[in-house]
Amino acid sequence: MDIAEQKRIAAEKSVDFVKDGMIVGLGTGSTVLFMVNALAKRVKQEHLHITGVATSKRTHKQAESLGIPMKSIDEVDHVDLTIDGADEVDKNFQGIKGGGAAHAFEKIVATSSTRNIWIVDESKLVDRIGRFPLPLEVIPYGSKKVFNRLQHEGLNPKFRKDDDGNDIITHSGNYVIDLHLGVIDHPHLLANWLSEQVGILEHGLFLDTVNTIVVGTPNGPKILEAYQI
Numbered sequence: 323m324d325i326a327e328q329k330r331i332a333a334e335k336s337v338d339f340v341k342d343g344m345i346v347g348l349g350t351g352s353t354v355l356f357m358v359n360a361l362a363k364r365v366k367q368e369h370l371h372i373t374g375v376a377t378s379k380r381t382h383k384q385a386e387s388l389g390i391p392m393k394s395i396d397e398v399d400h401v402d403l404t405i406d407g408a409d410e411v412d413k414n415f416q417g418i419k420g421g422g423a424a425h426a427f428e429k430i431v432a433t434s435s436t437r438n439i440w441i442v443d444e445s446k447l448v449d450r451i452g453r454f455p456l457p458l459e460v461i462p463y464g465s466k467k468v469f470n471r472l473q474h475e476g477l478n479p480k481f482r483k484d485d486d487g488n489d490i491i492t493h494s495g496n497y498v499i500d501l502h503l504g505v506i507d508h509p510h511l512l513a514n515w516l517s518e519q520v521g522i523l524e525h526g527l528f529l530d531t532v533n534t535i536v537v538g539t540p541n542g543p544k545i546l547e548a549y550q551i
């Protein structure tokens with residue numbers, strides 16, 4: 323079964339967790355694309371009154387165009403449930419996000435959310451995170467200084483570029499630097515160190531964040547709960 327099909331299976335299952343009246347955080351990425359379609363279908367068929375809070379312009383536009391009432395994160399006082407994708411997640415439910423350069427907005431919504439669900443295909447489940455390059459959102463002013471510091475620390479940084487070689491720019495007008503690390507031995511230590519570095523707006527380590535993971539598999543959706551670990 324191809325990866326896209328596994329993403330669709332996970333995405334379609336995840337919307338079962340949405341209840342009438344909820345404020346729902348909507349993540350970003352190709353798996354979320356399937357999820358928003360499925361959620362919009364439920365909203366229409368079951369006449370659900372929910373409010374969506376998007377983590378990117380792409381998701382906002384898609385959800386709004388499908389009739390999901392939307393608000394910005396600052397217009398709501400809480401988020402009940404956020405459904406998002408992930409790039410890697412380990413057995414302790416620690417993850418890397420930001421493959422779509424939306425991790426700063428995603429982390430703001432996730433940390434405002436009572437419950438977080440990630441929707442992934444099987445390839446995203448790893449023993450230890452770090453094979454996927456760790457994204458950092460970095461403000462343009464002094465970004466070369468930040469880059470040099472990361473290089474000096476042996477963190478193997480690379481500015482993220484598009485296919486034409488232009489810098490990727492986030493919604494907030496910042497750069498993305500990816501750290502090509504390999505296995506991360508101490509994610510919490512690294513997260514703390516990155517959080518202390520001036521110029522780094524946000525990193526893509528999402529630690530102790532997710533409650534439930536819905537995995538798309540050839541045998542159907544599999545639900546993993548954090549308390550089972």
Ligand SMILES: O=C(CO)[C@H](O)[C@H](O)COP(=O)(O)O
Nearest residue numbers: 351352353407420421422424
């Ligand atoms: O963190 C993200 C965007 O910043 C995405 O959730 C992550 O990259 C997974 O994307 P996809 O569902 O396309 O595999």
